[in-house]
Structure formats: structure tokens, C-alpha cells
Amino acid sequence: MQVTFRIQKYNPETDTTPYYKEFVVDGVDETWRVLDVLEKIKGSMDGTLTYRRSCAHGVCGSDGMRINGRNRLACSILLKDLNYRNVVTLEPLPSMPVIKDLVVDLSDFYKKYELVKPYLITKTNPPEAERLQSNEDAEKLFESAKCILCACCSTSCPSLWTNENYLGPAALLKAYRFTFDTRDEAPEERLDIVDTQDGIWRCHTIFNCIEACPKEINITWHISQLKKALVNREI
Amino acid sequence: MSSKYYGSRGSGAPSWYLQRVTGVVLFVVAIGHYILMHYHIDSGHTYDAVLARMQNPLYKMLQITFVVIGLYHGLSGTWNVFRDYKMPGWLSWTILGLLYTAGVAFAGLGIATILSF
Ligand code: SF4
Ligand code: SF4
Ligand code: FES
Numbered sequence: 374m375q376v377t378f379r380i381q382k383y384n385p386e387t388d389t390t391p392y393y394k395e396f397v398v399d400g401v402d403e404t405w406r407v408l409d410v411l412e413k414i415k416g417s418m419d420g421t422l423t424y425r426r427s428c429a430h431g432v433c434g435s436d437g438m439r440i441n442g443r444n445r446l447a448c449s450i451l452l453k454d455l456n457y458r459n460v461v462t463l464e465p466l467p468s469m470p471v472i473k474d475l476v477v478d479l480s481d482f483y484k485k486y487e488l489v490k491p492y493l494i495t496k497t498n499p500p501e502a503e504r505l506q507s508n509e510d511a512e513k514l515f516e517s518a519k520c521i522l523c524a525c526c527s528t529s530c531p532s533l534w535t536n537e538n539y540l541g542p543a544a545l546l547k548a549y550r551f552t553f554d555t556r557d558e559a560p561e562e563r564l565d566i567v568d569t570q571d572g573i574w575r576c577h578t579i580f581n582c583i584e585a586c587p588k589e590i591n592i593t594w595h596i597s598q599l600k601k602a603l604v605n606r607e608i
Numbered sequence: 609m610s611s612k613y614y615g616s617r618g619s620g621a622p623s624w625y626l627q628r629v630t631g632v633v634l635f636v637v638a639i640g641h642y643i644l645m646h647y648h649i650d651s652g653h654t655y656d657a658v659l660a661r662m663q664n665p666l667y668k669m670l671q672i673t674f675v676v677i678g679l680y681h682g683l684s685g686t687w688n689v690f691r692d693y694k695m696p697g698w699l700s701w702t703i704l705g706l707l708y709t710a711g712v713a714f715a716g717l718g719i720a721t722i723l724s725f
Contacts, residue, residue, distance in 0.1 A: 535692050535694070536692055536693060538694055568619050568620060570620055570691060572620070573620070575691070575692060603619065603621040604624070604625050607621035607622055607625075608621065608622060
């Protein structure tokens, strides 16, 4: 079987603008993942092709890219899930500076992640054994804890496209994950951080983030819980 | 911490909440308005019919509330749309100033018109 990949290429050292290059790849199967095809192109057709990947199993979040116009993980999409008889188009995640080909600069994404203090903050002395949490309370965090920081959500958010200062869905999801953790002792601190005009209030429940998330996390619901907590606190 | 990610401080929760509450109120009042103006037995669009209705102070109050809430909802929504864009400080202050001026001017005009009946 044969498949044609049209890939956006850009090398800042030699190119003035990005361009598309087509690769006709033979000997593939519809059960191949997009990442497998990329590996074949890089291995035997164009060694300069640049993309990130690490685990190749949807765990590390490295290979987020725009596949046929949607943000997805290359390692989690099979050719048969795409309209592969037509040309398959790959582009870097939108709205982030491109470092090379399919690799974008995620510094801003991580900076926002850091801003929401994505860790448990405790102020009291630790108990003898461990800080316990009930099953019910832990369950409230399971979905948000599935995030692998692939940036597919934040880079699909129209609010972030127009205002780069917006914290974005991934950082807000992380804020939920720790604010609603019963073991955390600084939820107010984190709520203060997200409660700014460029913080949570730029989310207009457009739902792009949910469609993009490879882990099928209902990000908007989690953001709405933070909004509710803020309204209850302020009004 | 970088100031880059901080828009104006001060909670955005009250205005977010008010925008929703005024939206619901406007929806209900707008339905009432349509029923009263177009589908009610006493509906009438003549000057006399409007004048007669406007003699009722409660009806006047309702109209003033409608004007104020409508302006708040519309202008605050417009501001929210502008806030989606990253702007230099002077531009956002100018836009905010214009919206406030428009709000005060139209509220004054609307209330004066209602009270003149
Ligand atoms: S729901 Fe909020 S965070 Fe998600 S894409 Fe829409 S505006 Fe962005
Ligand atoms: S919420 Fe989903 S899309 Fe966003 S970074 Fe986490 S895993 Fe990726
Ligand atoms: S390579 Fe790790 S998630 Fe795809």
C-alpha cells in the first residue's frame, strides 16, 4: 500500500518561509501509525525531517502535531483513522514559534504550566505515614491527572491564538488538579493566580480543547469548576 | 513572576457572573416584551397606546431596568471581545473609555426618553 504525506518543512537557518514537501511512501499498511510513516520518511527518504517523539505510545506527549488540520499525537493515530487514500497533511502545532519542521517552541506553554504551581503545597507538618485521601476525593482528580502535557489543547484554543497571554486550557486543567486535591493546602493561592483577565476569564467555552485532547479529558468541565469556585469565593 | 501573563489584577468573577445573570434577565424580559408588544390583547403600536402604557410607573421602571441591563450586558460583552486581543495599554484604556462614555450617554438618553412620557 502507498500513502502520500504532505509535510510542512521549515529550517530557520536556510528558509525564509515554511513550505510543503510531498513524500510518496510505499510498503505501508493501514494499521501503521502516522509516527511509523514519519520514521520511514526520516530513515529512508529525508534525513533532515525533524519532529519530536519519545515513548511512541501516547504517554510522553512529545509528538503533538497538526494532522489533517487537527491537533493529534502522531503515535496514537492509525492511517485507517485518517482519510489516507487522499494526501495526509502534517503541520506543526499552530500558534507556537516553529523551531524546525514539525517541532515548535513550547517554552511559553511550560512557563504557563509553571505559573499555576503544578505541585502539592503543604504548610502543616507531615503526618507519621502519609497524607491520606479518600477514594471519592481521589476520583475527582483522576481525569485531570491523565494529562500528558502534549499541548494539543492549548494550541487549538482560539482564545490563545488571539491573546498569547492567556494561560490556556492545559495550565488551567493543572490548576484544577491541584486546587481540588484535598491534600493541597494552598488552593486560594492558586485561585488567585488563575483569577486574572488573562487567566481563566479568557476561556469562552469554545470546546476546541476537548476535541483536540488525545486523552479525551473534558477540559472545559474542569475549567468551569474553577470558575464556579471563584464565583463562590468572590460573590 | 512574569507580569506578561497577568492582565489587570482584581477578580474577573463578578463581571463574568453579572454577564450571565443579565443575559438570563434580558432573555426573560425580551420574551415579556415581545408578548406585550406583539401578541397580547392590549398590544398596540400607536403613540396613544404607548403613552397610555407609559403612564404606569411600574412599566416605566421596567423600561429603565431594561435599558440599563441591556447596555451593561452589551457593552460589557463588547469589552470582553476586545479583551480577547492582546493590546497595548493605551489602546485598551481608550476603548474602555469609549465604552464607558457610550454607556453613560445612551443610559442618559434612554432614561430621559422614558421619563419624558
Ligand atoms: S473551552 Fe476554553 S480553553 Fe478550551 S478551547 Fe475553548 S476557550 Fe480555549
Ligand atoms: S489536557 Fe489533553 S491535550 Fe491538553 S496537554 Fe493535557 S493531554 Fe494534551
Ligand atoms: S511519542 Fe510519546 S506521546 Fe507520542
